[in-house]
Amino acid sequence: MDPQTARRPGARPSWCGPLLYTAVASVVLVGVTASGTTHVTAQTRGGTGLVSSSASPTAGAQAADASRTPEATVESVATTASPTPTPPAVDRDALLAEAMESVAVEDGARVSVAVLDPDSGQSAVYGEGSFDTASIVKVDILAALLLQAQDAGRELTAAEKSYATAMIKSSDNVSASELWDAIGRAEGLAAANERFGLSGTEGGNGALWGLTQTTAADQLALLEQVFGEESELSEASRAYLRGLMGDIEVGQDWGVSAVGSEPQFALKNGWLPRSQTGLWVINSIGRVTVDGHAYLVTALSQGNSTKAKGISLVEAAARAAVSSLRDADV
Structure with a gap:
């Protein structure tokens, strides 16, 4: 049986603009400007730099960010595990x-x-x-x-x-x-x-x-x-x-x-x-x-x-x- 990965690397959140992912491990930085605009910057480890995009926050996002200062950032790292190959059967x-x-x-x-x-x-x-x-x-x-x-x-x-x-x-x-x-x-x-x-x-x-x-x-x-x-x-x-x-x-x-x-x-x-x-x-x-x-x-x-x-x-x-x-x- 062919091995399957846990999930596709670089899957894009629905609230982001187009992002380019070229590596297995990614870092997403989320910042809130004084005007309330969410600024998203994606960086990849071991790959090229990615583009940034801005979007208006939803009501749920505004509530979650209410306690942050304009300079507050949140870092999350997503990785994909390498599958263990199945050894071939011995004839x-x-x-x-x-x-x-x-x-x-x-x-x-x-x-x-x-x-x-x-x-x-x-x-x-x-x-x-x-x-x-x-x-x-x-x-x-x-x-x-x-x-x-x-x-x-x-x-x-x-x-x-x-x-x-x-x-x-x-x-x-x-x-x-x-x-x-x-x-x-x-x-x-x-x-x-x-x-x-x-x-x-x-x-x-x-x-x-x-x-x-x-x-x-x-x-x-x-x-x-x-x-x-x-x-x-x-x-x-x-x-x-x-x-x-x-x-x-x-x-x-x-x-x-x-x-x-x-x-x-x-x-x-x-x-x-x-x-x-x-x-x-x-x-x-x-x-x-x-x-x-x-x-x-x-x-x-x-x-x-x-x-x-x-x-x-x-x-x-x-x-x-x-x-x-x-x-x-x-």
Whole structure:
């Protein structure tokens, strides 16, 4: 919105003759002659001199000036305040896109990344399209199981807890398959995701949970369900899932954890070599802490020639995402 001034500088009183105002601040001197004629002299500060004019006073002016001597003067100064300009809105998506220009992506690969500052609510997303989830879908599977248990008013069984622990902490696929069946596979995942606010995620066909399709923005929404206060999951369910994500097996703690300067993170990674192409799907989602401040980050990639190159890509994308959001808030 364009700024507006309080009033037009140099507005002329109705009882004056023509005056020329060329500066912001003006001084008006009013004198009363012995004959009762009002003499008005206008002077500007920082501008040229102005003309004078004389006029017969009105009855109200005569009454107001009755107590003055002929030499009495009244000085008034009118000024206009300078408006404070509205700062332009920050395009955080554009800043993230700019930061991603320095991230090397090999030919044939693609990447998408999203970041959220839970305290300020500011976020940014880079990249389009859907990606295979590989093992990051295990967070979604457990969230769906916990939601179903809540609806039924029950706790997870001992077997479900055992599967959940192995599925998240060590990325055990057999456990994931057991819980995928328990939630009702893709149909059960879709029902939970509708409540979680994930609109771009579609469960894999049949038993193929690792080929669930998702977006970086949807994974960010899922992390908000796990780490945020406004969630379909109860505090107990969120704490349970966060605890497992914060205790990932050594050797599987790469990915978004590369962003933080402190060993405070909770994450789930996914990696999958596609049998038809031999190219790698490498994904990482989670919460990281930088200088005492938490961020939610999701980094998805596919078409990587090796697992190591895919890991390097998602880590670089995650660093660029957090850095762009931090720079925008400085």
